[in-house]
Amino acid sequence: MPSVTIDGRKYEFEGHPRLLQFCLDHGIEVPHFCYHPSMSVPANCRQCLVDIGAPVRSRATGELERTEDGEPVIRYFPKLQTSCSHTLADGQVVHTSRSSDKVARAQQDNLELMLINHPLDCPICDQAGMCPLQIQAYKYGPEGSRFEFRKTHKPKKVKLGPHVVLDAERCINCTRCTRFTDEISRSHQLTIIDRGVKNYPLTPPGLVFDDPYSMNVIDLCPVGALTSADFRFQARIWEMSSTPSIITASAKGSNCYYWVRDNLILRVTPRPNPEVNDFWLPDEDRLAYRCFNEDRPGGPEIREDGARQGATWEAACARAAELLSAAGLRSVFLASALATVEDNYLLMALARMTGGTVAGYLPHIAPGHGDGWLRTDERAPNGEGCRRLGLGPADVDALNEQIAKGEYDVLYVLEDDPVAAGLSELGAVSVILHYHNTTNRTLSLADVALPAATAAETIGTFVNVDGRAQRVVPAKAIRGAHRTLMMHMGLSRADRHGTPFDRWHNESHLINCKPSWELLPAVAGAMGHRMDYPGPRQIMDEVSSTVPAFGGATHKAMGLAGVKLPEV
Amino acid sequence: MAAKAGNWQSYKRVLLPPVRDLHRLSVYGDYGALRKALARYSPKEVTEIVKASGLKGRGGAGFPTGLKWSFMPPVDPDVPRFLCCNGDESEPGTYKDRQLMEFNPHQIFEGILISNYAISAKACYLYIRGEFADWITLMEEELDKAYAANFVGENIMGSGFSADIILHKGAGAYICGEETSLMESLEGKRAYPRIKPPFPAQSGIWGYPTTINNADTLACVPPIIAHGAEWFAAIGAPDHPGPLLYGISGHVNRPGVYEYPSGMLITDLLEVAHGMRADKKLKAVVPGGASVPVLRADMIDGVTMDANSLRAAGSMLGTAGLLFLDEDTDMVSFLRRVTRFYHHESCGQCTPCRDGTGWMENLVTRIDEGQGNTRDLDLLLDLCDQMEGRTVCALADAAAWPVRNTIKRFRADFEAKCRKAIWATETKAA
Numbered sequence: 001m002p003s004v005t006i007d008g009r010k011y012e013f014e015g016h017p018r019l020l021q022f023c024l025d026h027g028i029e030v031p032h033f034c035y036h037p038s039m040s041v042p043a044n045c046r047q048c049l050v051d052i053g054a055p056v057r058s059r060a061t062g063e064l065e066r067t068e069d070g071e072p073v074i075r076y077f078p079k080l081q082t083s084c085s086h087t088l089a090d091g092q093v094v095h096t097s098r099s100s101d102k103v104a105r106a107q108q109d110n111l112e113l114m115l116i117n118h119p120l121d122c123p124i125c126d127q128a129g130m131c132p133l134q135i136q137a138y139k140y141g142p143e144g145s146r147f148e149f150r151k152t153h154k155p156k157k158v159k160l161g162p163h164v165v166l167d168a169e170r171c172i173n174c175t176r177c178t179r180f181t182d183e184i185s186r187s188h189q190l191t192i193i194d195r196g197v198k199n200y201p202l203t204p205p206g207l208v209f210d211d212p213y214s215m216n217v218i219d220l221c222p223v224g225a226l227t228s229a230d231f232r233f234q235a236r237i238w239e240m241s242s243t244p245s246i247i248t249a250s251a252k253g254s255n256c257y258y259w260v261r262d263n264l265i266l267r268v269t270p271r272p273n274p275e276v277n278d279f280w281l282p283d284e285d286r287l288a289y290r291c292f293n294e295d296r297p298g299g300p301e302i303r304e305d306g307a308r309q310g311a312t313w314e315a316a317c318a319r320a321a322e323l324l325s326a327a328g329l330r331s332v333f334l335a336s337a338l339a340t341v342e343d344n345y346l347l348m349a350l351a352r353m354t355g356g357t358v359a360g361y362l363p364h365i366a367p368g369h370g371d372g373w374l375r376t377d378e379r380a381p382n383g384e385g386c387r388r389l390g391l392g393p394a395d396v397d398a399l400n401e402q403i404a405k406g407e408y409d410v411l412y413v414l415e416d417d418p419v420a421a422g423l424s425e426l427g428a429v430s431v432i433l434h435y436h437n438t439t440n441r442t443l444s445l446a447d448v449a450l451p452a453a454t455a456a457e458t459i460g461t462f463v464n465v466d467g468r469a470q471r472v473v474p475a476k477a478i479r480g481a482h483r484t485l486m487m488h489m490g491l492s493r494a495d496r497h498g499t500p501f502d503r504w505h506n507e508s509h510l511i512n513c514k515p516s517w518e519l520l521p522a523v524a525g526a527m528g529h530r531m532d533y534p535g536p537r538q539i540m541d542e543v544s545s546t547v548p549a550f551g552g553a554t555h556k557a558m559g560l561a562g563v564k565l566p567e568v
Numbered sequence: 569m570a571a572k573a574g575n576w577q578s579y580k581r582v583l584l585p586p587v588r589d590l591h592r593l594s595v596y597g598d599y600g601a602l603r604k605a606l607a608r609y610s611p612k613e614v615t616e617i618v619k620a621s622g623l624k625g626r627g628g629a630g631f632p633t634g635l636k637w638s639f640m641p642p643v644d645p646d647v648p649r650f651l652c653c654n655g656d657e658s659e660p661g662t663y664k665d666r667q668l669m670e671f672n673p674h675q676i677f678e679g680i681l682i683s684n685y686a687i688s689a690k691a692c693y694l695y696i697r698g699e700f701a702d703w704i705t706l707m708e709e710e711l712d713k714a715y716a717a718n719f720v721g722e723n724i725m726g727s728g729f730s731a732d733i734i735l736h737k738g739a740g741a742y743i744c745g746e747e748t749s750l751m752e753s754l755e756g757k758r759a760y761p762r763i764k765p766p767f768p769a770q771s772g773i774w775g776y777p778t779t780i781n782n783a784d785t786l787a788c789v790p791p792i793i794a795h796g797a798e799w800f801a802a803i804g805a806p807d808h809p810g811p812l813l814y815g816i817s818g819h820v821n822r823p824g825v826y827e828y829p830s831g832m833l834i835t836d837l838l839e840v841a842h843g844m845r846a847d848k849k850l851k852a853v854v855p856g857g858a859s860v861p862v863l864r865a866d867m868i869d870g871v872t873m874d875a876n877s878l879r880a881a882g883s884m885l886g887t888a889g890l891l892f893l894d895e896d897t898d899m900v901s902f903l904r905r906v907t908r909f910y911h912h913e914s915c916g917q918c919t920p921c922r923d924g925t926g927w928m929e930n931l932v933t934r935i936d937e938g939q940g941n942t943r944d945l946d947l948l949l950d951l952c953d954q955m956e957g958r959t960v961c962a963l964a965d966a967a968a969w970p971v972r973n974t975i976k977r978f979r980a981d982f983e984a985k986c987r988k989a990i991w992a993t994e995t996k997a998a
Binding site: 042044045078082085109113114116146147149172192197198 | 743758763913914915916917918920922923924925926927930947953954957958959
């Protein structure tokens with residue numbers, strides 16, 4: 001197998017890897033800015049310079065030339081090479097800054113040049129704290145600067161489009177953003193304008209950067225030049241914790257991080273997963289986080305004398321149990337494509353216990369919305385999970401008719417909004433509603449309103465359109481259930497950037513809600529049935545062993561990357 | 569020391585012939601060299617002849633032209649291949665291609681067609697500097713004439729060989745003259761130089777095999793075919809033979825483009841230009857366009873205009889655009905203008921060039937304005953180290969060489985303009 005020596009250590013490789021990627025894959029840090037594994041390699045930041053030598057072959061025989069000790073003779077390239085653009089060949093010798101002063105000096109020089117026209121406004125920059133320029137300048141850069149002149153001034157606030165704001169002075173012209181629009185999203189909406197030290201990315205005249213994937217350039221930007229119009233100046237990086245989870249605004253289940261401060265989600269960034277979303281997230285998925293913060297319920301309510309009034313959890317569950325017991329077989333249950341597999345499974349179990357009917361789930365389909373990539377026609381995260389549990393889309397018209405005919409006494413709704421879906425004839429039934437937001441239009445008709453934890457607050461499984469089961473974990477705490485216990489203690493500090501100053505577990509903005517996997521057993525218990533599960537992990541263990549369509553989908557197996565479910 | 573140019577006083581011009589010959593369609597008997605090449609030689613033979621002639625690129629790097637052609641991959645009928653003619657002349661102090669376009673456009677066309685034939689390319693993109701608007705119009709008109717006479721186009725002169733020439737107006741930047749960024753520009757993209765490898769012969773215009781030559785280089789090809797490789801190889805300096813267009817400018821009495829054999833003594837060229845203006849003394853010579861190292865007057869004795877001699881003297885042939893500077897020249901001001909140019913023209917792709925050229929200009933300007941310190945000179949030299957050889961293209965090198973060598977060779981001039989003490993006595997440290 002061909003091999004290469006990097007900093008005196010030998011590594012074997014296969015195929016034709018690029019040196020920088022090879023180094024990164026093997027834990028050898030080489031500073032870089034413009035290189036991105038998904039895009040073309042322009043080698044323009046010149047930060048990843050290394051010293052490369054190749055063994056000398058005799059022209060006559062083609063044999064390796066050797067020294068007296070039998071070691072191959074190595075001839076070094078006359079100039080330092082950019083490791084991002086260099087394709088490895090057998091026998092080459094590489095020196096990074098760790099084993100070559102020349103390379104260390106070159107990288108230091110490059111950072112000095114990069115910083116002379118960079119505003120260094122880190123104290124007010126959104127990127128500070130996780131800024132590749134900041135980190136690498138501290139690590140590889142010079143102690144100070146010898147630049148004694150006025151820096152180049154460029155526009156500080158350019159609204160490129162609805163979601164992206166440019167601070168041109170911070171830009172280091174790595175062209176990641178323009179390459180993204182050229183090569184990945186193919187909207188070609190960004191280009192570099194002007195020349196030399198004055199250049200920065202901008203939309204061509206008359207164009208607005210309204211690419212549905214525009215916000216990816218914010219994550220790609222290795223400095224704070226491209227900022228989110230939504231998140232700009234909202235929080236410092238170290239004030240937030242980031243929790244790896246998935247997007248629940250579409251059926252793609254793109255992997256993401258939820259960034260939380262004071263129990264409020266402040267932004268959503270993509271989490272790389274080559275099986276789902278690679279490095280990217282559509283803008284709509286990033287901006288859907290508001291439903292986790294706003295219009296949230298104040299606690300359980302029950303209808304007394306025609307008006308909803310606050311109640312304890314016990315009282316609310318007891319009232320739900322009372323209504324269900326009275327209805328007996330005349331109850332109908334609506335599953336939900338917005339709820340986890342575990343919650344839907346428990347709902348089906350509750351329906352079996354009471355002898356009620358499960359009418360399926362309410363479909364959330366927006367025809368034509370999908371783009372064949374990360375945006376989908378289905379606008380709910382778990383339609384596929386419901387189908388794999390044997391649930392079908394609910395026939396709203398038939399249900400309307402049945403309810404109008406008085407076939408049911410109780411409608412039990414799991415985390416959805418049947419009124420918004422067209423279920424209008426609810427006057428004759430008692431409604432038990434698990435809901436996320438007070439904007440839920442069924443709420444005004446509910447007899448028992450049980451605030452349910454959202455995907456950002458619970459633990460559970462969603463199955464995306466491609467049949468991939470993925471787990472959500474609580475990104476923020478709620479009043480009704482202990483986040484740390486939900487995470488099985490050991491996982492309680494999954495935040496990558498946790499510091500003693502982060503704001504995980506304080507009392508601000510705690511929503512009084514409970515995950516449905518606690519509410520449903522509570523209702524069942526109040527009816528005298530036993531539904532004993534310590535948590536979603538055990539529920540999913542049962543689902544994966546009893547439902548063939550979920551074979552192998554235990555929480556442990558899903559981990560952070562998810563598992564592909566068997567074809568059905 | 570004798571000039572390698574030989575008996576240059578009686579030299580007969582072949583690139584810019586005397587005016588009385590100019591109004592014919594081609595000074596070589598109506599594309600006679602093309603006719604000869606098509607009728608008598610195979611493409612490989614043409615390449616061999618050019619190789620044997622020793623013709624070297626006239627664009628600045630001086631790469632052997634025939635060798636460059638032989639880098640083209642074998643002909644694959646499914647893969648287009650191109651010739652590209654670089655007429656984006658913008659090196660300061662260089663204006664030879666413009667003269668060629670003005671006075672002898674058909675020789676460029678003829679050279680292009682012969683080269684097209686040699687590398688079996690069906691098309692040539694002729695990229696002309698956008699600022700040469702009048703010359704582009706002229707070239708367009710002359711090209712139409714050549715098309716009308718069937719010297720270009722389908723089945724040229726009944727030979728069965730077809731080739732097109734496509735004129736392209738440049739995008740108005742110095743960097744467009746760099747071969748790979750020229751191709752980007754030609755493709756309608758931003759003129760950022762490409763990383764090499766792959767070289768143009770593997771992946772050039774639109775990613776197809778491409779050979780790119782300077783307009784002046786291609787204009788040398790018809791005489792080589794017409795008169796033979798030996799004739800050409802015998803002109804001027806043996807290691808860099810052929811006619812050269814010396815673009816003489818600066819403080820001389822008769823600046824202009826002069827065609828003479830390569831290997832002319834710099835002192836002879838000064839004589840050709842009728843000596844220094846107002847009989848001033850010569851102070852410095854920039855022998856090959858703004859980016860090559862400047863030579864002090866005492867360094868040019870016996871130095872001839874060919875690559876080896878100039879390298880030994882500490883400079884380069886470049887584009888053979890000579891700039892003569894007289895004794896009154898302020899070398900700091902001169903360098904300030906040069907650094908201003910490179911700062912203005914850096915494309916901004918690579919960090920060292922983008923930020924380094926501006927910093928250099930800042931420093932030289934400060935010295936020129938009397939506010940500089942002697943330590944700035946060392947910083948400038950350090951900056952040269954930080955830029956040279958660390959970028960995609962050679963613009964950073966081109967910007968660093970004049971700074972390094974002007975400071976090195978005229979350090980006293982620079983120090984004289986610096987402040988006398990690093991810390992001015994009146995500004996006591998607080």
